[in-house]
Amino acid sequence: xxxxxxxxxxxxxxxxxxxxxxxxxxxxxxxxxxxxxxxxxxxxxxxxxxxxxxxxxxxxxxxxxxxxxxxxxxxxxxxxxxxxxxxxxxxxxxxxxxxxxxxxxxxxxxxxxxxxxxxxxxxxxxxxxxxxxxxxxxxxxxxxxxxxxxxxxxxxxxxxxxxxxxxxxxxxxxxxxxxxxxxxxxxxxxxxxxxxxxxxxxxxxxxxxxxxxxxxxxxxxxxxxxxxxxxxxxxxxxxxxxxxxxxxxxxxxxxxxxxxxxxxxxxxxxxxxxxxxxxxxxxxxxxxxxxxxxxxxxxxxxxxxxxxxxxxxxxxxxxxxxxxxxxxxxxxxxxxxxxxxxxxxxxxxxxxxxxxxxxxxxxxxxxxxxxxxxxxxxxxxxxxxxxxxxxxxxxxxxxxxxxxxxxxxxxxxxxxxxxxxxxxxxxx
Amino acid sequence: xxxxxxxxxxxxxxxxxxxxxxxxxxxxxxxxxxxxxxxxxxxxxxxxxxxxxxxxxxxxxxxxxxxxxxxxxxxxxxxxxxxxxxxxxxxxxxxxxxxxxxxxxxxxxxxxxxxxxxxxxxxxxxxxxxxxxxxxxxxxxxxxxxxxxxxxxxxxxxxxxxxxxxxxxxxxxxxxxxxx
Amino acid sequence: xxxxxxxxxxxxxxxxxxxxxxxxxxxxxxxxxxxxxxxxxxxxxxxxxxxxxxxxxxxxxxxxxxxxxxxxxxxxxxxxxxxxxxxxxxxxxxxxxxxxxxxxxxxxxxxxxxxxxxxxxxxxxxxxxxxxxxxxxxxxxxxxxxxxxxxxxxxxxxxxxxxxxxxxxxxxxxxxxxxxxxxxxxxxxxxxxxxxxxxxxxxxxxxxxxxxxxxxxxxxxxxxxxxxxxxxxxxxxxxxxxxxxxxxxxxxxxxxxxxxxxxxxxxxxxxxxxxxxxxxxxxxxxxxxxxxxxxxxxxxxxxxxxxxxxxxxxxxx
Numbered sequence: 055x056x057x058x059x060x061x062x063x064x065x066x067x068x069x070x071x072x073x074x075x076x077x078x079x080x081x082x083x084x085x086x087x088x089x090x091x092x093x094x095x096x097x098x099x100x101x102x103x104x105x106x107x108x109x110x111x112x113x114x115x116x117x118x119x120x121x122x123x124x125x126x127x128x129x130x131x132x133x134x135x136x137x138x139x140x141x142x143x144x145x146x147x148x149x150x151x152x153x154x155x156x157x158x159x160x161x162x163x164x165x166x167x168x169x170x171x172x173x174x175x176x177x178x179x180x181x182x183x184x185x186x187x188x189x190x191x192x193x194x195x196x197x198x199x200x201x202x203x204x205x206x207x208x209x210x211x212x213x214x215x216x217x218x219x220x221x222x223x224x225x226x227x228x229x230x231x232x233x234x235x236x237x238x239x240x241x242x243x244x245x246x247x248x249x250x251x252x253x254x255x256x257x258x259x260x261x262x263x264x265x266x267x268x269x270x271x272x273x274x275x276x277x278x279x280x281x282x283x284x285x286x287x288x289x290x291x292x293x294x295x296x297x298x299x300x301x302x303x304x305x306x307x308x309x310x311x312x313x314x315x316x317x318x319x320x321x322x323x324x325x326x327x328x329x330x331x332x333x334x335x336x337x338x339x340x341x342x343x344x345x346x347x348x349x350x351x352x353x354x355x356x357x358x359x360x361x362x363x364x365x366x367x368x369x370x371x372x373x374x375x376x377x378x379x380x381x382x383x384x385x386x387x388x389x390x391x392x393x394x395x396x397x398x399x400x401x402x403x404x405x406x407x408x409x410x411x412x413x414x415x416x417x418x419x420x421x422x423x424x425x426x427x428x429x430x431x432x433x434x435x436x437x438x439x440x441x442x443x444x445x446x447x448x449x450x451x452x453x454x455x456x457x458x459x460x461x462x463x464x465x466x467x468x469x470x471x472x473x474x475x476x477x478x479x480x481x482x
Numbered sequence: 483x484x485x486x487x488x489x490x491x492x493x494x495x496x497x498x499x500x501x502x503x504x505x506x507x508x509x510x511x512x513x514x515x516x517x518x519x520x521x522x523x524x525x526x527x528x529x530x531x532x533x534x535x536x537x538x539x540x541x542x543x544x545x546x547x548x549x550x551x552x553x554x555x556x557x558x559x560x561x562x563x564x565x566x567x568x569x570x571x572x573x574x575x576x577x578x579x580x581x582x583x584x585x586x587x588x589x590x591x592x593x594x595x596x597x598x599x600x601x602x603x604x605x606x607x608x609x610x611x612x613x614x615x616x617x618x619x620x621x622x623x624x625x626x627x628x629x630x631x632x633x634x635x636x637x638x639x640x641x642x643x644x645x646x647x648x649x650x651x652x653x654x655x656x657x658x659x660x661x662x
Numbered sequence: 663x664x665x666x667x668x669x670x671x672x673x674x675x676x677x678x679x680x681x682x683x684x685x686x687x688x689x690x691x692x693x694x695x696x697x698x699x700x701x702x703x704x705x706x707x708x709x710x711x712x713x714x715x716x717x718x719x720x721x722x723x724x725x726x727x728x729x730x731x732x733x734x735x736x737x738x739x740x741x742x743x744x745x746x747x748x749x750x751x752x753x754x755x756x757x758x759x760x761x762x763x764x765x766x767x768x769x770x771x772x773x774x775x776x777x778x779x780x781x782x783x784x785x786x787x788x789x790x791x792x793x794x795x796x797x798x799x800x801x802x803x804x805x806x807x808x809x810x811x812x813x814x815x816x817x818x819x820x821x822x823x824x825x826x827x828x829x830x831x832x833x834x835x836x837x838x839x840x841x842x843x844x845x846x847x848x849x850x851x852x853x854x855x856x857x858x859x860x861x862x863x864x865x866x867x868x869x870x871x872x873x874x875x876x877x878x879x880x881x882x883x884x885x886x887x888x889x890x891x892x893x894x895x896x897x898x899x900x901x902x903x904x905x906x907x908x909x910x911x912x913x914x915x916x917x918x919x920x921x922x923x924x925x926x927x928x929x930x931x932x933x934x935x936x937x938x939x940x941x942x943x944x945x946x947x948x949x950x951x952x953x954x955x956x957x958x959x960x961x962x963x964x965x966x967x968x969x970x971x972x973x974x975x976x977x978x979x
Binding site for chain 1: 677754755756774776777778779781782796797798799800831834837860861862863865866
């Protein structure tokens with residue numbers, strides 16, 4: 055089956071490409087990328103005026119299955135991913151049961167094999183039950199095609215246990231993804247500590263509870279000579295600590311999520327639980343520092359931290375509502391709106407952070423349009439504006455921080471392994 | 483709203499009030515147990531004037547009180563879209579007294595009904611008598627005035643406005659045509 | 663000339679009111695105060711309307727005050743205490759509110775232990791919601807009656823200096839007072855031990871000091887908040903004594919302040935902790951007047967909120 059995409063602006067950071075090109079796809083791979091291709095194709099898509107880029111590689115997604123299928127399933131989550139232009143995602147292990155053993159990894163892989171409609175890469179837990187006490191049998195995970203380990207949702211509080219985990223991870227060449235939060239400092243907090251939390255009468259989560267843990271995790275990683283990836287960076291201090299560590303040559307990468315470069319704590323003034331997240335929306339200064347961190351290359355990737363929750367988990371008193379926002383269907387548009395349009399990043403830099411860098415960090419062969427690679431790509435209309443509405447989400451859950459916002463950038467088609475798996479409905 | 487005709491000028495208004503003052507004294511055989519309560523806002527100014535006229539006649543002071551009926555209105559007495567509550571100030575005992583209730587224009591009677599409910603909640607007057615400057619007809623309740631300045635038959639699409647020097651700077655009564 | 667209209671179906675906090683709206687409430691309360699001095703303390707303004715007191719936190723004073731206010735307006739009053747109701751069975755706040763709305767009640771007066779609960783409820787209902795205290799966030803009627811009392815005593819609020827002393831970080835009374843007083847031109851200072859001063863409170867318009875004599879020095883009034891200590895047997899006693907020594911309002915401290923410094927307290931008082939017994943009973947204390955004024959203020963609030971027309975179908979604030 056030959057699929058030809060003509061006249062699109064093809065942006066492939068891995069190959070330093072940003073120009074109008076034709077792309078020929080044969081069966082499941084990219085066959086040719088050239089100025090003009092006129093091979094007889096079975097199907098041709100005219101992408102004039104559109105951007106053609108590698109499918110997004112979202113390295114922080116909560117699919118909730120097994121355990122909370124009411125919030126999301128592998129099937130519904132991967133469907134939502136395709137709509138958002140995400141062709142490969144890393145599934146976080148804080149499910150029920152946690153993905154902390156070979157048995158559970160295989161359980162998840164089985165479900166993925168049977169129901170996933172996008173590429174799902176598995177992240178396993180660091181400790182049993184993610185309780186931070188007993189190490190999981192990390193040595194066995196590499197064989198099961200696990201790309202990384204993380205206790206995300208929690209940090210491993212014991213430095214001793216975490217150090218051991220880092221050593222084991224290094225031996226087995228597995229990436230450690232760090233959720234940096236000192237729960238002793240953030241205890242019972244529900245939003246960023248500061249003048250807004252004072253105004254709202256809500257308990258605050260300090261910046262310290264994040265950056266102090268970032269500091270510790272990097273120091274231990276340096277000692278253990280292990281590779282760590284810091285997830286959902288939200289504070290200015292964290293960005294600086296990571297910048298210094300990189301300068302020193304420590305093997306650390308990091309990501310941030312779209313809400314940290316587009317919203318601040320002020321978005322909570324009406325107690326909107328759809329903006330209750332951990333780490334919380336921070337101050338204006340933090341948001342600017344995150345944007346700067348992206349521009350300076352300190353922050354390597356953008357990942358959604360897609361965290362679906364049901365209405366009964368969210369539509370309750372602010373203190374009691376669950377933390378988390380969805381993101382698969384809005385991350386690309388949010389990144390275009392809040393980073394590309396204001397000139398914080400150009401298209402090449404953006405796409406790098408959304409697909410090429412995450413793929414490299416995870417050590418998977420994705421995020422590029424190099425001939426011979428899997429044909430996972432998307433066609434994007436960069437000019438189209440749309441209003442984010444609850445009713446339009448494909449995800450089972452509707453807890454998006456962007457409801458009511460006007461975003462720019464629409465995925466018109468998603469191609470996975472050479473097949474068109476998502477096409478935007480043209481509304482009359 | 484369009485002013486259609488001037489019904490009373492200052493002189494005529496004055497004469498009516500003086501006459502009412504005499505009638506009050508006559509009917510109550512003096513002003514021994516009489517007190518005057520004006521309904522906010524214009525009724526209050528008229529009440530004060532009446533008390534002054536009575537003083538001229540009897541050489542005695544009559545207590546004057548201010549009644550705010552906002553809290554006693556039924557929905558149909560709403561003048562503006564939003565009632566603002568003001569203070570009722572009646573600092574004398576109404577027990578056993580003949581209260582002369584004063585208002586500028588008598589129309590459906592609902593304002594007076596509310597005023598009577600308020601007075602009875604506030605104390606136990608011996609009697610309540612009603613003095614109005616203008617009676618324009620169209621009663622919706624069985625209320626009748628004891629003292630009337632002038633009877634002016636009106637159409638429903640018209641309204642009567644009493645202007646007072648204390649408020650508008652001029653004493654007059656005008657007939658106004660309502661729009662629409 | 664169009665008279666200023668109240669068009670909000672809810673009262674959620676003083677943060678959301680304009681200066682004019684606050685003044686309207688205070689002026690209306692003035693008229694209602696007169697009603698409470700009559701022999702028949704009733705007016706038919708809310709006759710046939712139903713007010714539901716929905717209290718998730720126990721409170722006798724505020725609840726009784728609202729109940730009396732509603733009854734003096736001739737409304738019917740229902741009291742729902744969370745402990746004994748379906749709430750215990752796990753019914754959500756919104757479901758409870760919708761049930762009350764289905765019973766055709768007109769106003770819900772709610773006290774809740776979580777900040778933002780009143781706003782959340784108001785968003786989901788068409789009937790009126792009056793915030794009787796939500797978590798640490800706001801207690802608007804308390805601040806209104808505090809301001810009413812001050813205005814009565816001092817003749818004005820503009821330019822006066824008010825100090826608020828106590829656990830500011832966890833106080834909804836403090837927050838509402840800061841909003842209300844600063845909007846009407848008063849100067850507010852908060853005074854507490856450092857760990858009880860919340861971050862960025864200056865951005866709300868208050869000055870900060872940790873020294874009680876500093877706070878009392880030029881103040882026209884001091885609003886003393888109730889201090890709650892842990893019921894830890896070992897630490898309670900020294901903690902309380904320490905607080906009284908450093909922050910308690912005593913006659914000695916009053917002597918160093920302005921001669922007619924007004925002393926306020928939302929009640930109930932912990933004699934010997936926030937203030938000495940002598941101070942609680944001294945002529946400068948207006949604590950009991952606050953209670954009396956509370957009824958008039960709450961009558962005004964219930965009356966205005968029930969009158970709201972345009973606001974009726976809109977979401978809160």
